[in-house]
Amino acid sequence: MKRLSMICLFLLVWAGTMFAQTLKSPDGNLTLQFRLSAEGTPVYSLQYKGKDVIKESKLGFSVRPDYQFDRNFTVTDTQTSESNTTWKPVWGQYSEIRDHHNELFIAMKQNGTGWLLNLRFRLFNDGLGFRYEFPVQKELRHFTVNEEETEFRLTGDHKAFWLPGDYDTNEYPTTTSKLSEVASLIDSVRQEPLAIRSATPNLAVQSPLMLKSAEGLYINIHEAALVNYPAMQLNLDDKGFVLSTHLTPDRNGTKAYVQTGSVTPWRTIVVSDDARDILASNLILNLNEPCKLADTSWIHPTKYVGVWWEYFTGQGSTWAYTDTQDIVIGKTDYTKLKPNGHHGANTAHVKEYIDFAAKHGFDAVLVEGWNEGWEDNYAYSKEFIYDFDKPYPDFDVAELQRYAQEKGVKIIMHHETTSSVADYERQMHDAFRFMNKYGYDAVKTGYVGGIIPRSEHHDGQWMVNHYLRVAKTAAQYKIMVNSHEAVRPTGLCRTYPNWIAQESARGTEFESFKGNRPDHTTILPFTRLMGGPMDYTPGIFEGDLSQYGSNQAKLSTTLVKQLALYVTMYSPLQMAADLYQSYEKHLDAFQFIKDVAVDWDNTYILEAEPGDYITIARKAKGKNEWYIGGITDENAREAVIDLSFLPEGKKYEATIYADGKKADWRTNPQDYVISTKKVSSKTMLKQRLAPSGGVAISIKELE
Known part of the structure; x- marks a missing residue:
């Protein structure tokens, strides 16, 4: 009898683990693996070029009053499909966007309750998106969520660019540290004077979360299509390097009110071994519904x-x-x-x-x-x-x-x-x-x-x-x-x-509160801007506010870096934020702000390393004009600007707005030089950027 029981237990475990499915990205670099564990818990993992990105991580929910909707599942249906389409945004960084992904759909039923839960995975060349879907069902119509149990099990102690978990503000400065160091730093970071703060009760960080592994993988975790659902924070287990979903509650502790027939936002993981691919990703836009x-x-x-x-x-x-x-x-x-x-x-x-x-x-x-x-x-x-x-x-x-x-x-x-x-x-x-x-x-x-x-x-x-x-x-x-x-x-x-x-996010206004660091705008495109454009309000020319009266703040950038932000900080809504009198003193530099486009046909990420530097080129919508912005952190550097994105066989004139020889954000932010140069698609420019400096270039085709 005992032997028979052991055989039955073995068969039960075998049945629960026998279901598994693998999905490849269109280019084959990314691999998603999905299975049910022995307890019937859905789990997934993600690899990039054979390297683990996310180790096996569980999925599911805890629902009220106290029930685990994350185990005892049986798969009832699976479907796979491929989609390869293009669409035209009303405005954006590209006039046309390709949506090429492979999809895996999993339908599940929970043993005992009979409740239904579906999962939909979409694997792109630049990352993974997945969401939960709650089909209409007799057994379940309305419920409240204690917590979403989605995990992101990382492979090690990654370098992280993080904001402390908070339900009411995104305006903290970004901290750069190892994941293991977050616990010792987070209390001091939370002392930042802000209009309102509502810290998570446990160790957590916000999304978008930018990570870099010791092996050189760049990983960005965020969400797409947030509709009728709370925003996601990320619990951090700094010992096991496990991130898990922490939904923003109301003040009564309820996370989400759900009616079946609805879906959650997509959980997104953008990954590459080249930081430029993170900035070039359209994965989050592609996971949203058409206009x-x-x-x-x-x-x-x-x-x-x-x-x-x-x-x-x-x-x-x-x-x-x-x-x-x-x-x-x-x-x-x-x-x-x-x-x-x-x-x-x-x-x-x-x-x-x-x-x-x-x-x-x-x-x-x-x-x-x-x-x-x-x-x-x-x-x-x-x-x-x-x-x-x-x-x-x-x-x-x-x-x-x-x-x-x-x-x-x-x-x-x-x-x-x-x-x-x-x-x-x-x-x-x-x-x-x-x-x-x-x-x-x-x-x-x-x-x-x-x-x-x-x-x-x-x-x-x-x-x-x-x-x-x-x-x-x-x-x-x-x-x-x-x-x-x-x-x-x-x-x-x-x-x-x-x-x-x-x-x-923390915008330009914080410059007047002595509050932004030189690396701030080299991080934001990898974090805040992953989900959409930011009204950062750049263009401050007068870097010493004591010139105006009581405010003693000083700008954290050179004047030229402020010009470059019009290209690196994407937005279709761009403000020349300084007093107009400041522009009248520097009309030659102001010309770049007047000229630079706010809508684009194409974008080229030339150089990028989160927290250090970014160089981006863009083609103006419907014009043979290109604009380049390059920025650096507190360290001076040489930007290498490859103009091979220009159409071949034609000549162009580049107007280069550069930091002067004595430019420095701390001592001489308004030192700049403007020059012109004939260029072509074969030109390689090398340009020195001052500490917290930049370069801004406009390129126009010669007749």
Whole structure:
């Protein structure tokens, strides 16, 4: 009898482990292996050119009240397929994108409960995407998630470029260390002064997470198509180097509310032995659905200036019209209040920026602080803060519309919510109708502070739905959206291309807080920008803010590096962020900002190493013009710029904006030289970059 029991146990284990499936990428370099363990747990692994990238890692969920939806599965169906198509983005780094992948679909049934769970894997030449799918079923309709149990078992103590796990902010500086060092560093990193912080209770980091193995493999872990689901943090077991999913909860601890018939976001792993391939990857875009807007003719990449940087420089310019603090929205009569005399968003001053934009060929002017309510904008516990259709008395919205239209310039609306999100949703349609009435076609939204409803986090499921709701509602009014302090992007700009940019990271404004390091912008393209374009707001020429007044901050780059960022920090929405007076002092260097495109036919990653340097070339959309940006960290270096991407047999003229011989971000950031050179596809340029310096090049075909 005992022998019979042992035989039965052996057969049970054998049956549970007998299912296994292998999938290859189209070029054969990547291999996915999937199987069920002896316990019926789905597990996967990933290899690149025969090297382990992800060791065998489990998949599944823990659901409420306390049930493991990650074991006792039987495979009921499998399907494989190949797709090789191309599609044209409305705007982007490429005019056409290839989507070539092999797919493995796994249908599973849990023994005992009868619950169904599907897995879909897509293997591209540059990485893997996989997601969970919950088919409609009688046995299961609605459930809540305690945790998603997805694992990423790494092969060793990789070099990591990380932000501490946090439910409410992405604005920490990036720390570079071994994974084993995160635990000893994370508490000090979390001391960073930010508007709001909600640290994970355990050791965790954020995605996108950039890694480099000792064997020279570059690995990027993130997610794609984040819809109706919380954003993913990554738990870190620094001893075993195991990452696991940590979903952002609400303040009651619930991770996700799920209805069957839905899917999760894709979990993405981009991998290569060449760092340039990470920056060239379109895997996350390819995992998003095609554009859902029938008419996209009104969506246009934009270059803009604005009433913005002056608020940070120490000159005393303010968002608020008055110093009075006792403001009740809808009841306070601003015409009876004494102006503070420092309000930046006044009619005469905005006209100065409109004049500057028109003179230099810019598309638009952003104006912050135009609407009632800024006196209480730091009252994070206050729900009713702003009116989004009531301008201050000194902001003549009708006159400014007339004046801007006469000059051929648009004004960009600003909706800072101070995270009073419920109130913003109440006002959203009125606000967009107000924009339509006065000719605005783009809005910058902001979410500083703690979320109201007070049970929610910036990266939780409720807010994820809100950000997308804003983009979809704005599309009804033909309005483009640039969201700040929002969840990290996951490629949804393909599906809703009016969601034209996001901040969602530590941007240029932190330069005024003495807060960015020289390596910062050599890391962001490998992390934050993996999911979509960033409104980084480059172009600061005056590197010493003490020139303006009380602010003692100094820029972390040379002036030329600021030019190069227009190429290396991709966005279809690019701001010349400095005061216009700074540009008038350096019109020769400003010419590059005027010339550089914001929409592209093609992109060429020439050099790249995360945290050290990046050199990128791009071809302007519909023009025989190319622009190159090269940047370095605190170390000077020589950039080697291969122009073989230029069409053969033709001659070109390159205008080179370079760091001067004495340029240094600490001592002489404004030292630059401009030269011209005849070049061809056979030209190899070698250019010295100063410490935290750069090079910017424009190339035009000679007649």
